[in-house]
Amino acid sequence: MASTNVAYQSVAIKYGILVGVAHIIYFVLMWIFGLLDVIELSFISGLFLVVGITVAISRFKRIRGGTLHYLQGLGIGATVGVVSSAILALFLMIFLSLFRTGYIENLQASALFPESLTKLSLFVITILYGTVPGLLIGFIAMQWFKREDHSTMPGRR
Structure with a gap:
């Protein structure tokens, strides 16, 4: 039986945590x-x-019948991105503080990060590098999931 009172935030947070753990691993x-x-x-x-975003959207659509x-x-795409x-x-903040304090210098030496990179700016950049793509991935995934002929329910067309 489909549950219509499940909020998309709860599904997105669950999958955001799973994706965040996968990032750490x-x-x-x-x-x-x-x-x-x-x-x-x-x-x-x-x-x-x-x-993670694709599975979360599919799961939410299935839950909602x-x-x-x-x-x-x-919203699922953005939330999964923010949470993860x-x-x-x-x-990364714990890692930089306890295990590898020189890692930030490696990031500064690469062309992908600014030379003035600090722990705070790395924290913000990391969140932005997850949130913006999360929204874009959600947008792209919704081109498929919004279609009438796409069904996550077995036997439905």
Whole structure:
């Protein structure tokens, strides 16, 4: 039975936490394998955001019995992006303080971050690098999920 009183925020926060944990696991694996100096590899974790948002929108549409408003899908994308990137940003602050204080210099040396990078600016940039793509991914995903012929319910057309 479909539940029509489930808020999109609860689904988005759940998947945002899962994506945030996936970001942290990927970062720790990069650290273990000595790949933190290859800054470009960190952008591969953007795939976690794509998968997380797509699955969250699909799950919400299924919970709601196949009905999904366009702005709810955009909200799911943005919320998953904010939650996951905030979790990653908090982890990075702990990581920089306890384990690898020189990591910020590696980021400054790359062309992807400014030379004046501080912990606070890294925190803000990390959240922005998750939120803006989250909204864009939600927008792109909604081009598929808004269609009448797309159904997440088995046996429905």
